[in-house]
Amino acid sequence: MSEARLITIKSSLARQIQEPGGRTVREAERRASQEIEVHRAPAMAAIGRALEELDALVTEASPDSGARVYALASQIIDVGGYFDLGPLHEAVYSLCEIADRMMGQETWHWPSVEVHLRAARLILAEDCRSSRASENMLNGLRAVAARITQPTEVAAG
Template identity: 70%
Template sequence: MSEARLLKIKSPLARQVHEPGGRTVRDAEMRANRELEVHRAPVMAAIAAAVDELEAISAEASPDAGPRVYATASRIIDIGGYFDTGPLHEAVYSLCDVADRMIGAQMWHWPSVDVHLRALRLILAGDCRTSRSSAVLLDGLRSVAERINQLTAPPAD
């Protein structure tokens, strides 16, 4: 019986990683962010258009509009996912959560949606920057979400 031998094989990639030259991770990240920033204005315009769409759905207030609110709000999360949108992401996520709970409970409360939409407009007007105002808005949205959680929770046994 022969003795087992361990062979260390170095792949071409492993050799290249240890050679001098190339880009650092920091340089690659800065370059990627710079290239991505070119798309920021069109993305923010698309987000504003989606908020317009949400406002139109809310004004319609039809009983079957819940899934459309959820779909449109989740599209905002998808569109803005590559950018630092600060408090906007949390506000839209809250709207998705509230819409999902109301859809599941088959109970719709349009004022809760309207509060979220007003907060989204204010956050967009503030260029999606984190501030004391945005913190207050997010606290208010958390209160709205908690109230919806209470209203849509199944009855205790």
């Protein structure tokens, strides 16, 4: 019986990794951050336009606008996902949650949507930085979202 031999084949990638030089992980991360940062201004402008569309929907307060509210809030999260939006992310995520909950109801509680929209605008105006004011707004939005969780309170309120 012959003895089994193990043959190791090195790929070109394995050889390249072992060669000195190249970029460190830290350098690659720094360069990637710089490249993404170039797109911050257009992304913030797109978020601003989505907030304007949401404002128009709140003004209209049509029962058919619910799905559009969710879609626009999701769009903000998608566009902003590459950047640190700080408290704006939480505010808009909360808007997505309440929109999702209200889509299953007969009537919408538009003031809840409006409160989320106003908070998002204020946070965006502060360049998405965490502050005492933004934390207070987020606490208020959490209370609104908790209220939306209970459909009987929404219908009565």
